[in-house]
Amino acid sequence: MRSQSRKPARAFVAVAVAGSLLAACSGAGGGSSDDKSINVLMVNNPQMADLQKLTAKHFTKKTGIKVNFTVLPENEVRDKISQDFSNQAGQYDVATISNYEAPIYAKNDWLHALDPYIEKDKKFEAKDILTPMQVSLSGEDGKTYGTPFYGESSFLMYRKDIFAEQGLKMPAKPTWQEVADLAAEVEGAQKGMAGICLRGLPGWGELIAPLTSVVNTMGGTWFDENWEAKLDSPEFTKATKFYVDLVREHGEAGAAQSGYAECLNNMTQGKAAMWYDATAGAGSLEETKSPVKGKIGYVPAPVDKTKSSGWLYTWAWAMQKASGNADSAWKFISWASGKEYEELVGKEIGWANVPAGKRASTYENPEYQKAAKSFYKVTHDAIDQADPRNPGVQKRPAPGIQFVGIPEFTDLGTKVSQEISAAIAGRQSVESALEKSQKLAEKVGEEYQ
Numbered sequence: 001m002r003s004q005s006r007k008p009a010r011a012f013v014a015v016a017v018a019g020s021l022l023a024a025c026s027g028a029g030g031g032s033s034d035d036k037s038i039n040v041l042m043v044n045n046p047q048m049a050d051l052q053k054l055t056a057k058h059f060t061k062k063t064g065i066k067v068n069f070t071v072l073p074e075n076e077v078r079d080k081i082s083q084d085f086s087n088q089a090g091q092y093d094v095a096t097i098s099n100y101e102a103p104i105y106a107k108n109d110w111l112h113a114l115d116p117y118i119e120k121d122k123k124f125e126a127k128d129i130l131t132p133m134q135v136s137l138s139g140e141d142g143k144t145y146g147t148p149f150y151g152e153s154s155f156l157m158y159r160k161d162i163f164a165e166q167g168l169k170m171p172a173k174p175t176w177q178e179v180a181d182l183a184a185e186v187e188g189a190q191k192g193m194a195g196i197c198l199r200g201l202p203g204w205g206e207l208i209a210p211l212t213s214v215v216n217t218m219g220g221t222w223f224d225e226n227w228e229a230k231l232d233s234p235e236f237t238k239a240t241k242f243y244v245d246l247v248r249e250h251g252e253a254g255a256a257q258s259g260y261a262e263c264l265n266n267m268t269q270g271k272a273a274m275w276y277d278a279t280a281g282a283g284s285l286e287e288t289k290s291p292v293k294g295k296i297g298y299v300p301a302p303v304d305k306t307k308s309s310g311w312l313y314t315w316a317w318a319m320q321k322a323s324g325n326a327d328s329a330w331k332f333i334s335w336a337s338g339k340e341y342e343e344l345v346g347k348e349i350g351w352a353n354v355p356a357g358k359r360a361s362t363y364e365n366p367e368y369q370k371a372a373k374s375f376y377k378v379t380h381d382a383i384d385q386a387d388p389r390n391p392g393v394q395k396r397p398a399p400g401i402q403f404v405g406i407p408e409f410t411d412l413g414t415k416v417s418q419e420i421s422a423a424i425a426g427r428q429s430v431e432s433a434l435e436k437s438q439k440l441a442e443k444v445g446e447e448y449q
Contacts, residue, residue: 037066038325038332041084042096043077043315045260046284047150047355050345051336058344059335065328074259075203078410085110090322093329097318098205099136100403102146105318106139112319113143117330124334128359132383133314146316147337151357152280153301153310153382154213154402155375158182159273160297162189176214176242176302179274183250186273195250197272198243200424201259204413207421209311209402210276213301215239216392217309222404222441225395227448229441231416232434241430244423256425268292276302278313279357279382282375286352298375300382305393311402312386314358346371357383397448408444415440 042048048071055067070092072080081095085105097105105111118126126134130151137146156179158170163182166189171178183195199207215221220235230236247255252266264281266272268290275281285296301310317333319326335341339361342354351371356362356379363369363380372379391401398405403413419433 035325035328036064037068038093038323038328039068039070039091040094040332041070041072041077041081041092043074044071045074045280045315046264047280047315047353048096050349050353050355051149054341054344054348059332063328063331063335065331067332073261074205075414078205082410085320088320088322090320090324092320093323093325094317094319094332096149096315097146098316099133099146099312099314100205100400100405100409102137102316102318103139103405104407106141106143106145110321111139111145112321112323112326112329113139113145114147114319114330114333115144117334118144118147121330121334123340124338125359125361128339128361130358130360130383132312132386133358136312136314136388137316146314146318147333148314148316148358149337150280150355151312151314151383152278153312153357153379153386154210154277155279155301155310155378155382156299157267157275157277157281157285158297158299159186159270159292159295161295162186162193162273163297165189170297170299173300174302176217176304179276179302180242180246180250183246183274187250189273190270192271194252194266194272196246196274196276197252197258197263197266198247198255198276199259199263200247200251200255200421201257201262202414202417202421203259204403204410204417206259207417208413209313211240211243211420212402213309213311213391214243214304216401217302217304217306218242219305219393221392221394221396223397223445225397227397227445229438229445231441232438237430237434240420240423240434244420244430247424248426256421267296279310279375279379280355282372282379283353283356286372286374288350288352294374296374298378300378306391308382308385309391310382310386311391312383312388313402342368406444406448408447412440412444 052069060066084091133148133151139145166186187195199210201207215236218239220239221230252258263275267275286293303309319329323329345354351368388399388401403409416437419437422428423430423433
């Protein structure tokens with residue numbers, strides 16, 4: 001197997017160059033070193049929107065540290081972060097990264113190890129962090145390079161009331177075929193209601209995440225244990241055709257441009273009867289002002305050949321090594337990942353909105369259990385059962401459930417997603433999309449053989 005020592009930097013620098021064309025939605029300025037102001041770059045998910053509302057009133061008031069947020073959609077924020085961190089530009093002190101980037105960024109020496117701060121900060125209660133989440137944010141050296149803001153797996157969400165009205169029953173542990181059959185039955189139950197919402201938006205963290213979990217459970221894989229690309233295999237083809245056909249026949253309008261945010265909006269507004277996606281979506285669906293609060297049922301990720309198929313993911317806080325404000329950056333990270341912040345969200349916004357999936361104590365909290373009674377057990381079980389090392393029916397050459405844990409996957413996954421999204425849009429066949437994708441994957445596999 002060829003040495004990987006220099007490849008991570010090459011892969012991410014390439015992404016960084018592309019990212020330089022993107023403009024931030026709010027100016028953060030250069031990295032200051034007055035230790036009373038930090039710059040944070042983060043994804044525009046609902047949990048982060050809550051954080052923005054609470055930071056000045058609580059964190060800044062308590063510490064005197066001003067937090068300048070730059071918030072971008074998922075695909076754009078990934079490019080922006082890789083650009084700034086790979087160059088060690090120091091413009092941003094803290095950023096939201098995932099368990100995919102953390103070990104790779106750490107290997108490239110782009111991140112500040114957090115262990116010294118964690119050891120001194122007794123209030124942080126590191127032992128309370130769920131083991132799968134913390135391990136996924138560690139480097140090859142065993143050091144911690146990120147702390148989770150929230151963790152997630154994936155599951156199926158469905159409208160209990162609509163199913164009841166239609167005389168339909170959701171299995172406790174559905175198969176994908178059962179879901180497809182139900183989507184056909186429930187479609188149009190209300191005017192403009194799709195049977196299911198599935199991501200079709202290009203992006204390795206968008207379309208590829210749910211699709212790969214379907215590929216895994218239907219017996220496919222991106223690479224076999226010898227790094228042979230398998231995107232044109234019968235199993236990968238079957239799973240992709242199933243996914244594309246399901247969303248084209250019974251999915252949402254404009255599926256090829258629908259990602260997590262769009263599907264969340266569709267489900268909230270009653271435009272979809274089912275939604276397969278991140279467990280983190282439940283908090284938004286069950287918040288106090290949600291029109292569908294109390295109307296949603298939650299069951300494990302649908303399966304085919306495997307016993308479970310949920311993914312494992314965390315949006316986590318990481319500190320750029322070039323930050324000139326390490327102490328202030330840690331104070332923010334500790335606060336935003338801490339039990340105190342969860343309690344603050346529970347009291348001021350609602351316990352269903354707590355950024356969960358990271359601390360054992362959250363699932364033992366009676367107030368959280370009450371607010372999240374419809375989904376907290378399913379979420380906890382999904383995270384607990386996720387196995388990044390063995391997510392399918394065959395051995396894998398790299399860890400990852402909804403991604404392949406190598407630097408090249410950002411580029412490979414994104415290019416493949418563009419081909420499959422084009423198939424969802426009806427611009428080409430699945431076979432044509434996978435034929436092109438296989439050639440891309442073969443080039444990556446050759447680098448590791």
